[in-house]
Amino acid sequence: MRRSCTAWLAAVLCLAQGIAQATPVAATPPMGWNSWNYFAEKVTDADVRAAADAMVASGMRDAGYVYVNIDDGWQGQRDANGVIHSNARFPDMKALADYVHARGLKLGIYSSPGPKTCAGYAGSLGHEKQDAKTYAEWGVDYLKYDLCSFGELMKSTAPSNPEQQMRMMHEAYATMRTALNEAGRPIVYSLCQYGVDAVWEWAADPKVGANLWRTTGDIAPHGEFVYAIATMQAGLANYAGPGHWNDPDMLEVGNGDLTEAENRTHFSWWAMLAAPLLAGNDLAHMKPEVKAVLTRREVIAIDQDPLGKQGTRAYTDGEVEVWTKPLSHGGLAVAVFNVGDTRYAGTHPFRLDLKRLGLHGKQQGTDLWTGNAVTLDDHQVVGLASHDVWLVRIDAPHTAG
Structure with missing residues (x-):
């Protein structure tokens, strides 16, 4: 019994060590x-x-x-x-x-x-x-x-x-x-x-x-x-x-x-x-x-998305930058940044071009700062204040093609 317990313990320790080594x-x-x-x-x-x-x-x-x-x-x-x-x-x-x-x-x-x-x-x-x-x-x-x-x-x-x-x-x-x-x-x-x-x-x-x-x-x-x-x-x-x-x-x-x-x-x-x-x-x-x-x-x-992908700039349009980040399980994060001068009051109207994001048709997502459900399409105009962001998560994006 002592030998088998020792062997069992050694196996458990080896397994634990393997798991630790596999997790960076x-x-x-x-x-x-x-x-x-x-x-x-x-x-x-x-x-x-x-x-x-x-x-x-x-x-x-x-x-x-x-x-x-x-x-x-x-x-x-x-x-x-x-x-x-x-x-x-x-x-x-x-x-x-x-x-x-x-x-x-x-x-x-x-x-x-x-x-x-x-x-x-x-x-x-x-x-x-x-x-x-x-x-x-x-x-x-x-x-x-x-x-x-x-x-x-x-x-x-x-x-x-x-x-x-x-x-x-x-x-x-x-x-x-x-x-x-x-x-x-x-x-x-x-x-x-x-x-x-x-x-x-x-x-x-x-x-x-x-x-x-x-x-x-x-x-x-x-x-x-x-x-x-x-x-x-x-x-x-x-x-x-x-x-x-x-x-x-x-x-x-x-x-x-x-x-x-x-x-x-x-x-x-x-x-x-x-x-x-x-x-x-x-x-x-x-x-x-x-x-x-x-x-x-x-x-x-x-x-912290486990896929571990860094986001990339999709395109710029004047004073607006659009970035995307692939997420696990096929999701996609879309961030729209208004980097315009804060000296000018009001919001910056911006129309999102889904095709430039590799997307096709209406997209259902969540505004991550308000928690509200949103629909992204090529016809909506986003009003974004200077130096603010619109961050949306799309869990099931419809891709072009």
């Missing part, structure tokens, strides 16, 4: 919160705990937000053995991870392949294995790895050899990937190097093994930044999929001078792009209308 880390775009957009390098342990509590209390966790990510500013000094320690604002990282995990959430952290981070704290250069081991011991679940000072190192090492600089960057990110693998804990690996060297073409290679990678420079909480970054994602859809995602940067919903319409547009566009949904606002003090955007489950479902 970040099978859908990661969802959570990041400290940088609101707190920058002044973030504290208390801020992170408050964010974790707010994610639970607001319903964000139940809507799919999981990661509580500490960005730059947590690092202290290395000890005599080179082990990194957190600074006085983070007195006990293991205790913080336990606090976050106890709420059904996961903890993220930040470093750089260079000697310093963007804010001037200790980076991981020469300590990759030590740092990955430390993160795993603390219980870290996500690493954002920011190029920062390594970019200067590339230039100083090979000032007239761009090809060598790119090789150095690839190798630096591969080094941390190896270290994370050896640390023995599943950790989402997020590359932050601003799209340098067409990162989408090499970041998912097993040697680098990134789960997401920044495609542009930093976002800012203004409508023109959101629009500029969103449109830069055109042409990148083929590089995204389960386990590896294009990252147009963190969400600014609820920050800066974004209007309610711009918050909706920002969130809708990131959902259409199958982008990571990492809130960047002060969760503990967010307004009800901001929470309503961030927890709109019908829109989140577009982002």
